Amino acid sequence: MDTVAVGVIVLYLVAATAAGSLMARRTTTSTGWAVAGGGMSTVLVAVGIAGTRIGGAGTYGVAGDVISGGVWNLWWYGISTFLALSLVGLFFAVYYRRLRLQTVGEIFTLRWGNRRCQWLTSLCVQTEYLIVNLIEAYVIGVIVSTLTPLSMFSGVLVSAAIFATYVSLGGLWGTAVTNLIHCAVVLGGLTAVGLLGIDQLGGWSGVTEALAGHLTAASRDVEAWWGFTGAGWLPVFAMIFSAAIHTPAASVYTNYAAAARNERQIAPAFVAAGIIAALMPILAGLIAILTTARYGLDTGLTGYRNLTTLASEISPVVGGVALAAVLAAVISSGGPILLSSATMFVRDWLPFTRRYDSARRLRAYQATTVAYAIVAALAAWVVATRTTISILDLLLFGFAMVVPPAIAVGYLIYWRRTTERGAYWGMATGYGAGLLWFALIKVALAAGFSAPADASALYRLLVYCLTVDGEGIDPSYVTTFIPLVVVPLVSRLTTDTSGDRERFYAMLAGEKPPASSQSKS
Template identity: 90%
Template sequence: MFAMIFSAAIHTPAASVYTNYAAAARNERHIAPAFVAAGIIAAGMPVLAGLIAILTTARYGIDTGLSGYRNLTTLASEISPVVGGVALAAVLAAVISSGGPILLSSATMFVRDWLPFTRRYDSARRLRAYQVTTVVYAIVAALAAWVVATRTTISILDLLLFGFAMVVPPAIAVGYVIYWPRTTERGAYWGMAVGYGAGLVWFALIKLALAFGFSAPEDASALHRLLVYCLTVDGEGIDPSYVTTFVPLVAIPLVSRLTIDTSGDREQFYAMLDGTLPVDREPA
């Protein structure tokens, strides 16, 4: 089981290689060669994962009781610094690969939603606003990472994995909007908001529980023991990604059932989605 978990941790980044290479193509003619090149690169991931799993199992056995990205990469580094470095790079690449789209989309939303005066800009000035906002976002993120690394005991890797977990609520909301027409704007909004809030609270509770040595006495109730287990299992607690996944899954349909979408764009959106209304044509 330990070897399988490690193999999955290293093999997962291969899935993002295809989309990253295809998105970087200059035009449609380059997409097919990009997919082929990405496939060749991704083909090495299962080999690396299998090698690490075999070596790890041979040295430490299958009953080590260790889990988590930090322990896995540490064990890989002890086996071979080269293989361990590649493993750590693969894990970080899987997380950081989401940073670029998040940064660009956040800058776009900030300019469009919070800087209304930019609506009067032409395309060149608006592009400049996007670029400046992106640079500011990047500088703030770099300063935050520096403060966390030098002034706190929180691992940067923990924050990166937490950031990856925070991508889940909007992805679930998009899935609901596309595949469940009953989804309302309020349902998607509050599903994402509650998912973000629950993830932040859970992450903070884990850090507080580990920092203050939260534990259950012998006569503790079953609920108390369950809470201790969820916040301290394997010295890391249950990953916030579970919270940011299940909370929106429940909140979005629940709120959608209780609200009505009055925007008037629902029919047009789903008509364009199923192809009955061309995207470049306005409804009559």
């Protein structure tokens, strides 16, 4: 057992939990808990948002991709992260604040007075958020169980205790303040490891020479591995597409948009968040380059060890710093997403809570947060010990399920002809088709689905779509194309008989205040 690493785990987790929990004094109302009472500074909004995009995928996940696939992964993951957050900040978030939304699905109820689109939006988004909450608990459980005598079950329960405590007590203030700490630790920690690693390997020239030797020995194209688009433009486009297309419906950004003191803060905060979040995969990729130079392409490393192995070799203290950065990345995304999950569950799926006073609704948020954290932890333990499910597959599936409401929200804001049935059926068919496509891929791969020699062109196309590269075509393409067509098609064929369209778009333009039932709840 590495005592330095264990010490880092204990100190960092206790400090982060305490910092978030101390914000309980600022979350004495339900509005203060969910959207910080609309009083958050630009800096806190920016780091709060930036933290949601990091996680394991944006740090050690990128490091693993760089080792196996090349440097293009670090550049384009960072660029796609910046583009995704800038997209929301420039084209969506200001409208969320003007309407005083606390969940993204409330925009449909404000427009039509019908809750079914709000309920369905929450289903789509919470499919992803449940997976993300599961993954964060899984990663913390793996780290704790690997470096301490605790079992995986105990590790995920530690995760549940951390998230349930500081999120339920501190609310959005707690997640933003802890994310300020997390972002500083990730940026500072990874930078320190990178600089010390370069020095350890004899400077940058020593790094490039060692890498050239490893790549040549493995019969890899050195120029392509270092290339800005080393795998070609198609994978680059796919990365940007998967990162950006679902982001407008990620309800956590509704919480942070509504938390800003005024709408002039929103675009700068989201753009700044994009810059901060983009730096982290770039730094993680740098450490992956150093790791490859030191150990070669076939490192045998997985998960967080892609970032911590070289650091631990430099010194136990540096290894502890790298471990702290990994923990910071995981917690920074898990906390806000857990808060948003609880907010959606209460506001979207428990409509009777609209009659609650602020104190009672706050207790509902807190109880839901605790329950959600425990369920996610138990699900993480089941996935880790009872299944062979790929965590990456689950994450990509979750991203795909958020695309239909993102498209419906875009149509609603920018195309006045959008009808309630158009939005609803666009989301319903997109979500259903995504579920079906994901299931078909898994069945096809498990059954060894292939095309016989005399198969028709259509049959061969189906086989290709379900089995290409051993993983099939990503469901996000299905969940994008279907609502993109269905929403305008159904809207053209139907008319609205409910809702005040002119008033809604006047509220959207900031010419009228939002409906009182939403602004006070």
